[in-house]
Amino acid sequence: MRSAAGNDKGQTMQTKTIRVLFDEKAIAARNEEIAKAVAASEPRDLLVVAVLKGSFMFAADLIRALHRAGLEPQVEFVHMSSYREATVSSGHVEILKDVESDVRGRDVLLVDDILESGRTLAFAKDLLMARGARTVKSAVLLEKPGKRAVRIDADYVGFECPDLFVVGYGMDVAHRYRQLPFVGVVEAEREDRKEQ
Ligand code: IMP
Ligand code: MG
Numbered sequence: 001m002r003s004a005a006g007n008d009k010g011q012t013m014q015t016k017t018i019r020v021l022f023d024e025k026a027i028a029a030r031n032e033e034i035a036k037a038v039a040a041s042e043p044r045d046l047l048v049v050a051v052l053k054g055s056f057m058f059a060a061d062l063i064r065a066l067h068r069a070g071l072e073p074q075v076e077f078v079h080m081s082s083y084r085e086a087t088v089s090s091g092h093v094e095i096l097k098d099v100e101s102d103v104r105g106r107d108v109l110l111v112d113d114i115l116e117s118g119r120t121l122a123f124a125k126d127l128l129m130a131r132g133a134r135t136v137k138s139a140v141l142l143e144k145p146g147k148r149a150v151r152i153d154a155d156y157v158g159f160e161c162p163d164l165f166v167v168g169y170g171m172d173v174a175h176r177y178r179q180l181p182f183v184g185v186v187e188a189e190r191e192d193r194k195e196q
Contacts, residue, residue: 018177018184021166022159027141027182028061034139034156035065043107044134046071049099051124052079053178054113057170058141058158062111073109076101080120093123104132113171114161115140117149125152142166142183159183 050059066073079097108128112121125136140154142161167173168180
C-alpha cells in the first residue's frame with residue numbers, strides 16, 4: 001500500500017510504503033475463532049473493556065463476532081497511556097479515561113491491540129480485580145514475544161507479531177495509520193521534490 005502526504009505549499013511529497021503483515025481476511029477469520037473460544041468459556045454477565053485508543057478497531061470487530069457467537073456483552077472503554085509519541089515504552093501507565101460501569105461479580109474481557117511489556121494489561125487487570133470483578137481475561141490482537149517486563153499472558157491472542165513497530169487496524173505511529181484495515185510495517189520513505 002502506498003500513502004502520500006504533502007505540506008501546505010505542496011513542495012514536498014512524502015511517499016511511504018506499508019508492508020502488510022496481517023491482512024483483512026486473516027484478521028476477520030481469527031476474530032471469529034477468538035469469539036467462539038470466548039463463548040465456549042460461558043462467561044457470566046460479560047463486560048468487554050476495550051483499551052483505547054489502539055484496540056478500537058479490533059474491539060469493534062471482536063464484539064460483533066461475539067454477537068455472532070451468541071453472546072450479549074456490554075461494552076466499556078478505558079484509556080491508558082504509556083507510550084505517548086515515542087515508539088518505546090516509557091514504563092509508566094496513566095489512566096486518561098476510566099471504566100464507568102460497576103464491574104463487581106462480572107466476567108470482564110479486556111481487549112487490547114498489542115501485548116508487549118505487559119504493563120498496560122497488568123495494570124488494567126489488577127485494577128478491575130481490585131474493584132471486584134469475578135474474572136478478568138484478556139484478548140490481544142498481537143503479542144510480541146520476549147518483550148515482557150511483567151508476568152502476564154493474554155488468554156486469547158490473535159497473532160504472534162515479529163519484533164517490529166506495526167501500524168494499522170487501530171494502531172498508530174504519531175497518530176497516523178489507525179485507519180488501515182490491515183496490520184503492517186512502515187517500510188520506506190521517499191521524498192520527491194515537486195516542480196514549482
Ligand atoms: P505494553 O504491553 O504495556 O508495553 O504496551 C503495549 C502498548 O504499546 C500497546 O497497547 C500499543 O498501544 C503500544 N505498542 C506497542 N508496540 C506497538 C507497535 O508496534 N505499534 C503500535 N503500538 C504499539
Ligand atoms: Mg494500547
